[in-house]
Amino acid sequence: MSTLENLGQAIEQGDRNEAERLTQEAIDAGVGPQEILDALVAAMDEVGRRFQANEVFVPEMLIASRAMKQCMARLEPLLVEKGIRPAFTAVIGTVEGDLHDIGKNLVAMMWRGANFNVVDLGTNVAADKFVAAAREHGARVVGLSALLTTTMPAMKRTVEALKADGAIDARVVIGGAPVTEAFARDIGADGFAPDAASAVQLVRGLVEAA
């Protein structure tokens, strides 16, 4: 097996020290940083697939994600050097009045695994904070989370504010227990993910289509 194959396996198994070592080994062997990055993302995709197939739990995925993060710390200087940057920036947060962060954190983790630049605004985020962050970071994607039915109106307000701002060119995606596809359509969101795992494909599809 090649170093990159081994690296992929180390990520999948969440063995962060081994993954870091193999990253360095690949760098030292002159493998291009983009190629190494691709291997990391592919490994995280595989973890995501297993997760979606109920073969692994979040804790295992979290460990893989931490291993990737450790590898990225090694890789980042080289990526910067070559001018390789994440494909795009995604802003994420739980809407105003809602404090639930687990679903939001899970999506953020999976987006990072797919190498999106993720700006996490936390919970109970007002519409204008979403707008400001989307402008500031030139976000291509904004993800809104809500777990309370009572905060669905806040979700609607936030989508409207984002769509009304001419300086923002972002797909707005929503998710959370009370959210349905029909609700997403009603409030003018661009996409809806029924669970965290599908949020990656959703965003990839939307950004490619854009």
Added chain:
Amino acid sequence: MSTLENLGQAIEQGDRNEAERLTQEAIDAGVGPQEILDALVAAMDEVGRRFQANEVFVPEMLIASRAMKQCMARLEPLLVEKGIRPAFTAVIGTVEGDLHDIGKNLVAMMWRGANFNVVDLGTNVAADKFVAAAREHGARVVGLSALLTTTMPAMKRTVEALKADGAIDARVVIGGAPVTEAFARDIGADGFAPDAASAVQLVRGLVEAA
């Protein structure tokens, strides 16, 4: 007790032969037909009150209603002679796609007891049939009934058709299990009765206000 008081009691007890006899007695004694009619309506109002207070069941009310009908047969020629007519005409029916008639029949019975001229179109009545009947009879009130949630759209269509017709000046009232006040407002109906008993007061109020 006066003849009219006795007549009222006979109606309330559903004793139709006694009621008919007392009607004739009142006529013979020279009591005015409007006065007799008022006594009958007052008695039916009292029956309606007892019904609403759960003191009597529909069968008892039905018997009272039949007794009134028998009295009206005696009274009608005199009313015609004096040019006394029912206050107004109400058209009633169950909307298209819906075959339930019990609630509708109950409302029709109570309206007749209040001496409205009731035109009953039956069940499964298309919007254009309501419109045609409302025009033909110069209805001041149209009552729509629906028991199926699936026929609520038909109710909406019917209200719209009635409201769109410039030749019709009728208050449209709706009722039936799936119907709510909010739905009535949404579809532009003029009133909503949660049960048959309150349909009389509803219509009296609407027509007076008009």
Added chain:
Amino acid sequence: MRFRQLAIDSPDNLLFGTAPRPLTTRRGMVIGGGTVYPEFNFTLPDIAIDEGSMPAVRRQYQQIIDDALRRAVELEPPGLVVEFEMLPPMTQQPRWGIEITAILAEALEQAHARHGLPSTLRITPNDTREFERPARMRHGPYWEGMRQAFDGAAAAGGELLSIESVGGKEIHDDALMAGDLPAAIFALCVLGTRDMRFLWSELADIAQARGVHCAGDTACGFGNTAMVLAEQKLVPRLFAAVIRAVTAVRSLVAHECGAVGPGKDCGYENPILKAITGMPMAGEGKTAACAHASPLGNIAAAMCDTWSNESVQNVKLLGGMAPTCYLEQLVYDCRLFNRAMDHGPSAATMLRNWLVESDSGLDPQAYILTPHSVVAVARAIVAAPDHYRAGVAAAATAIDLLREGHEAGCLRIHQRELPWLDRMQRSIEALPESESAFIEQMMGEVDTTRFNPAEYGL
């Protein structure tokens, strides 16, 4: 009268999950064979059904069944009965009803193949004949649509045929409002039984041709209308209770024509049919509160073989889509019944008794469904020479039972209802002995503009 004696002649032997003549389905569920199965029901939210909305309608049903089966696989019921109760446009345009049957059947097939979940599909087209008045009961486009819906849905994967047939309802509605017991008996046991014989003979032919089962009918439009009117305090509960007993005569005809159960969920007369036929029966009670309130929430479970939620729209609750929420409740209800049964019949009978005692003293309609009452009414029915006399006997027995229950202090009856016991009794004591004399009498009393006697073979 095909059934001349009781299949279950002791109240002790009337028990949920247990029928002397159980039904084995294609995927090996044995209904009435010692297990109570959840019977899952659902319907559309408020959307119109027409050519334009059919894609959305299909999506709705697909979502409902996918979501519910995902949860069913997790909860692992011993088997699942799914009822597809059509909405009238789906029977009038049978291809719509058949299409949706196929969607559901396919989902059940996959859940069985992938996850080993046994299931069976009950299909319930509508009795659309009442869409014209007076109705043509035995020919015309409505009847043709019904035939096609049954035949096509049976071919598309429906295994159990059911219907809420309405022959006689055009007279029965007025009888209810008037509190007129003889007219109700005429509607149920003269008109209703004649129509049932026609209808269920036709369905038996379809079932045989398609290799599926006639399951059963329900007097929903009669007995449950009375129950709802009683809940709304429009008619006396005593009257509704007696009507319930009489409806059994009508619903029994399905089984006389070959239906093998399970009788349909909303047929609260089912325990009486079970005592007579020994066939398994569906039931619905508290877990059908989504569809209607009732005074029979627990007692309805006491003798059921499948346990249903009757109907719930596909709307979102906090916990998920309402159909899936109700499926979960059914599964847990059934687990309880089945765990009690694991401990043997006497344990299960204890649970049955608590379910009965829960409701039987509080409402005449519940009292008529105690095992003791059920067997008494059933016995009166099978002893009668014809359906008319069976109806009168059922009513008379019910009145006696209610009177005795009240006098023994086992049944509470509201003061203002009490006179109805005598009133109902007088009304049937005056009836003639022979059906032909009864028909002649009633034809002079009921509103004969509402139906065409020839359509009922009169």
Added chain:
Amino acid sequence: MRFRQLAIDSPDNLLFGTAPRPLTTRRGMVIGGGTVYPEFNFTLPDIAIDEGSMPAVRRQYQQIIDDALRRAVELEPPGLVVEFEMLPPMTQQPRWGIEITAILAEALEQAHARHGLPSTLRITPNDTREFERPARMRHGPYWEGMRQAFDGAAAAGGELLSIESVGGKEIHDDALMAGDLPAAIFALCVLGTRDMRFLWSELADIAQARGVHCAGDTACGFGNTAMVLAEQKLVPRLFAAVIRAVTAVRSLVAHECGAVGPGKDCGYENPILKAITGMPMAGEGKTAACAHASPLGNIAAAMCDTWSNESVQNVKLLGGMAPTCYLEQLVYDCRLFNRAMDHGPSAATMLRNWLVESDSGLDPQAYILTPHSVVAVARAIVAAPDHYRAGVAAAATAIDLLREGHEAGCLRIHQRELPWLDRMQRSIEALPESESAFIEQMMGEVDTTRFNPAEYGL
């Protein structure tokens, strides 16, 4: 640790409707005194709550309670617990929460005066302190709003004070996602217990001043979050089961500070608290499917004293408004429990056992709630010297129980979860003996930017 021995030390004596220290309410309900009462819950449909919508919000609650009480009067439960669980804006603007409390209290008062329906009102303001991060737990406007909401609602007719408090949740959420049992114990038994002691001492003062009762808390945000994550297959069920056992240590603190029950509905740890304290407890299971799915549908009823539907929005179902539909289901569930109890404790215990057997073999979270497991975990807790050691002991006992249950063939555990038994055991075996050493260790591991130790008295 105030409780040093068990109030109920035999699994045989853990039974629904029966608590050694029952609670008598103002209108004479005796909770835990031989009757299971329905505990009715409801919430708004999807509408914003602000000054402009408050008239509509008031109307909603008025409609909900009027409609439900109309049906309750018909169904005649022996008594009714009504829970008003506020929505966050109603705690932040306490006058809104207090206003609605008054609406509900007035409706209950009228139903009692006119129809003799006994009832009591549980009020559950929100723990809004988490609206700022890191949270101020013991001062600031959020805490002030909570205090006012409790005090005002107690004055306005609330008789039972409850809350779903969240101290420690800022650490626990991450611990759940990471499957990190020591961090969860730190969140629950170091941070959570300290916050509970502060919070429930304050509530005890309010309760005393207002002449009402502290009822209890729930580790909803901890144990039920774990359960939901397990249902979504995000974390192992074994992990959620062990978390449940540990949550009891935290929720117990309410009772150490004077709460007398009934513990709050969604506290599935309640049976453990009941064994320890002897106080009555609320439960919710299958009839709370409107709020969430669970593997505990029946077993959750086995030891409850009130039976709740957790929460349902005021939306229309075919049978009526959803809250009223659910009330009906609760009433029938309770009738069954109470009829079994009419036949004496051994009959009731049979029903309890069937409820337990229904679920206990299928899911570790259910297995932890069998009477046997409950007493074992409760015993481990009261034997521990402090809350930290109690948390570790609860976890260790739970792991042992699950392992034994699996080995004895009484509990099914999914293959891919099995390694978690050893993994969890190793993680707690490595923990230090003293709480101070544990705190020092954990402060080096958890994300300390998320909370302010001083707010927890650390």
